[in-house]
Amino acid sequence: MxxxxxxxxxxxxxxxxxxxxxxxxxxxxxxxxxxxxxxxxxxxxxxxxxxxxxxxxxxxxxxxxxxxxxxxxxxxxxxxxxxxxxxRSDLVPPAPVAVTWWPAWMGSPNATGAQNNTRYAYFANSRRLAVDTGGDVWVYDTLDHQIGGFSQQQGSGGGMTFSSQYGTVNLGSLPVVMRHGQEVQAPPVAAPVPTTAAPAPAGDAEAIFAAIERLGELQTKGLLTEQEFAAKKAELLGRL
Structure with a gap:
């Protein structure tokens, strides 16, 4: 410092x-x-x-x-x-020019931060979020979220969440547009989830967990993307 x-x-x-x-x-x-x-x-x-x-x-x-x-x-x-x-520019001595870790075309971020081994840069105007985890840089489309803060979950998962006008949102629910400097094509629309994998009625914990297991099987078979599985899982767990 x-x-x-x-x-x-x-x-x-x-x-x-x-x-x-x-x-x-x-x-x-x-x-x-x-x-x-x-x-x-x-x-x-x-x-x-x-x-x-x-x-x-x-x-x-x-x-x-x-x-x-x-x-x-x-x-x-x-x-x-x-x-x-x-x-005022006389409060802090001039700092050396920092080398940005996000793609140069993204310009200057509205906010940056770091938690544990993860750092992020938020670009509100272009609706982009760059996240660097151990040198692996991902760029996400923030859609219509008005992000007000970030946090990193504790435990083995260690996933990142952010707060917006929609509440607390998991980072995995955002579309990935770039990784390692290469554009990521949007995945094709997945086939409708069979009715056997439909979420159980609210309050039925056993049925909800069974539905999550079936969704996991569909993801393993390539019928669901990782983002779709994560979003559906979060929706089901929210009914407990």
Whole structure:
């Protein structure tokens, strides 16, 4: 992490006094907003309720999720820091030019971030999301989602989800348009799922799990794509 200039440290002191946070907490948030290109921040500090996320014009999430007053203070702080970074260049020493890991034609992202061994770059205007997992770069079509934050599931799966106007969405439900710099053709429309694989009535857990097993068999036989299987599985599990 770089050091703030004298002007940056002075600005931190003034902002901390104005928002009622310590200079340490404001400095932590300044670097989080700076890392998110001024439009997004992922932070973890006790004064902000632990871990949380902020996106300009989107949602603010803090560890103390029901503390709406804290959410408002964090949003106000991040907004001011975002404006400060955009209007002044004397706060942070110039950083070396970074080499982008996403395809050059995508331009500059609206937000970037990293969790564990996964990093992502979100391009709201072109409706694209680039995800790099261990050097394997995927580009997704975000469709009509207005993404407000990302998170990575814990456990063996470790899949990524994001929040939008439709709630929490699994990354696997988005269409893949590029991988390793090569365009990915949309898969052909799969044949209708046989009625024997239709989801069971809501509340019947055994029937739902049996339906998921049958869908897995169809995927193994090539009758369903991985994305279609994941979407249908999520739909069935949502009925439990």
């Amino acid at each position: 770089q050091h703030l200039t004298d002007a940056g440290q002075q600005a931190i002191q003034q902002i901390a006094a104005r928002h009622g946070f310590s200079p340490d907490a404001v400095t932590h948030m300044l670097w989080a907003v700076w890392s998110g290109n001024g439009s997004m921040a992922q932070f973890s500090h006790g004064e902000f309720g632990g871990s949380g996320q902020w996106m300009r014009g989107g949602m603010t999430m803090v560890g103390d999720m029901f503390n709406h007053q804290l959410k408002g203070r964090v949003d106000s702080l991040c907004s001011e820091l975002s404006q400060l970074l955009a209007s």
